[in-house]
Amino acid sequence: MTDTITLRRPDDWHLHLRDGVLLAAVAPGSAHFARAIVMPNLVPPVVDAAMVRAYRERIVAATGGGSFEPLMTLYLTDGTSPDDIDDAATVCTAAKLYPAHATTNSAAGVTDVEALTPVLERMAERGLVLCVHGEVTDADVDVFDREAVFLERVLEPLRRRVPGLRVVLEHMSTRAALAYVADGGDDLAGTITAHHLVIDRNDLLAGGIRPHNYCLPIVKRRADREALVAAATGGAPRVFFGSDSAPHTDPNKLGPCGAAGCFAAPVALAILATVFEEVGALDRLEAFVAERGADFYGLPRNDGVLRLARCAPYAPASVATPDGPIAVFAPPFALSWAVTVQESAEATP
Numbered sequence: 001m002t003d004t005i006t007l008r009r010p011d012d013w014h015l016h017l018r019d020g021v022l023l024a025a026v027a028p029g030s031a032h033f034a035r036a037i038v039m040p041n042l043v044p045p046v047v048d049a050a051m052v053r054a055y056r057e058r059i060v061a062a063t064g065g066g067s068f069e070p071l072m073t074l075y076l077t078d079g080t081s082p083d084d085i086d087d088a089a090t091v092c093t094a095a096k097l098y099p100a101h102a103t104t105n106s107a108a109g110v111t112d113v114e115a116l117t118p119v120l121e122r123m124a125e126r127g128l129v130l131c132v133h134g135e136v137t138d139a140d141v142d143v144f145d146r147e148a149v150f151l152e153r154v155l156e157p158l159r160r161r162v163p164g165l166r167v168v169l170e171h172m173s174t175r176a177a178l179a180y181v182a183d184g185g186d187d188l189a190g191t192i193t194a195h196h197l198v199i200d201r202n203d204l205l206a207g208g209i210r211p212h213n214y215c216l217p218i219v220k221r222r223a224d225r226e227a228l229v230a231a232a233t234g235g236a237p238r239v240f241f242g243s244d245s246a247p248h249t250d251p252n253k254l255g256p257c258g259a260a261g262c263f264a265a266p267v268a269l270a271i272l273a274t275v276f277e278e279v280g281a282l283d284r285l286e287a288f289v290a291e292r293g294a295d296f297y298g299l300p301r302n303d304g305v306l307r308l309a310r311c312a313p314y315a316p317a318s319v320a321t322p323d324g325p326i327a328v329f330a331p332p333f334a335l336s337w338a339v340t341v342q343e344s345a346e347a348t349p
C-alpha cells in the first residue's frame, strides 16, 4: 500500500472562483492546481474582453500572483458577436455556453443556440474552445433527464453546424453523456467532477435532504456514478477532470430555495485519490488530472510536482467569509489523503 502519491502538477478544467470577498476566501482552495478554466458566471456576467481582463487581474491579485494561472472564459449571450470573439481571443482560452436559466447566474445565457452559429464559427477559426453546460431548460423536461435530452436536441445539431469547433461537455453526470463523448471524435471532450464520482441521488435525497450535495447537473443514479468512475479511472479518451467547484455561502444553500453547487476544490484531489485507489487505478490519476485536459486544450503539460500523503481520517471544514461560512464538500466517507507538497516548475530543481 502506497502512502504517498506524486503527480505532475494538476489542472482544474472547470472552476468557479466568484468575486470580491468570496474570491478572496475560496481562491486558496485552488492554489495547488497549476491552472484552471475559470467560469464567467459572475453578477454581472463576464461578457466582453475588457471584463475578462479586469476579472483576471482580480484573480491574480487574490492568488498573490503566485504559481496559479487562471485560464479565462467569455460568457456567451444572445448579444455576443463574432467581433467579440476576436477581442476575447486575446485574453480567453474558451467561451462558455449557458443555456439561459440552466443554472446559477445563467439568466443572461443563450436562448437561441442556432442563432449563435456565426459566433461559434469564429471561435473555431480562432481556436477558442467551447465549454458547454449541457442541460436543456424546458419546463416539461424532468430535471434528471435534462443532460441526456440536451445531447440530441442541442449539442449534436450544434456540432454538425460548426465542424472543427472544439467542445467540452462539462460536468458529465450520465451514462448518456459518457457514450456521447466516447463516440464524438477528436474535437469533443468531457469533464467529470470529483463529487459526481462519490455521490448519487440517494446521497442527496434518501434519509433526509442534503443541500450541500445539490449541484447541477443534479447527481443521478448509482449506475451513472459507477459509469463515471469507470470512465475516469479506466482512462477513457478525452475525459478529464474539472472540479466544477461552485461555492455558495451556507445562508444561500440552506434556505427554502437553496443554490446549486458544491465547493469541492479544496478536497477534490483527496477524493480522487480515494476513488482511484479503491479501483486499483492510482497509476491513471495523473492522466486524468494533469495530462488529457492539457492535451485537449493544446496547452503544455505542467512541469511542477504535487504530492499527496495518506493521513489520519478527517472531515472537511468550512471556510469563513464576511457573508457567512461556505461548507467544503464532504464526501460520504472520511478523507485520508492530503496535499503535502506543491511545487511550480520554477521551484523544481
Ligand code: NCD
Pocket: 016, 041, 103, 104, 105, 133, 214, 215, 216, 217, 244, 246, 247, 260, 261, 262
Ligand atoms: C454552478 C454555480 O454555482 O455557479 N453551480 C453548479 O451547481 N454546478 C454553475 C454550474 O456550473 O452549473
Ligand code: ZN
Pocket: 014, 016, 039, 244, 245, 246
Ligand atoms: Zn460550473
